[in-house]
Amino acid sequence: MSTAEVSASAAPGITGSSLSSDQAEGLAAIGGNVTAVWRGWWTWSPGNGTWNLQIPWNVIGVNSTVVVTASEIDGNGNRFVGNAAFQVSSIAPANGVVTFKINIGWGSPLPMRTDVLVFN
DSSP states (O other): OOEEEEOSSOOOOEEEEOOOSOTTTTOOOOOTTOOOEEEEEEEEEEEOEEEEEEEEOTTOOTTOEEEEEEEEEOTTSOEEOOSSEEEEEEEEEETTEEEEEEEEESSSOEEEEEEEEEEO
């Protein structure tokens, strides 16, 4: 569910992801107080302005630490740094989902990719 705060375009929607059907694929031993680390990415339909977005992912829990980055992508899905500012803030994990605020500082909708790290 995406909620508009201030924007002239439709809310970005997920258009692709890196998730495989086997969440145990590629597990490695972790040390310290971290028992598991997960990495995934999602591509989104074009958007601009400020939005609250959600990514559903069953490895996320209320006590997870979640890091979200965002960047503009070209027509082939490759990330690049353009003139538009992409800002991620207010990251809030819950059971099976993370909600975050994205601000795409550009006058017209741009496609983006979010990369997500989850530490449990």
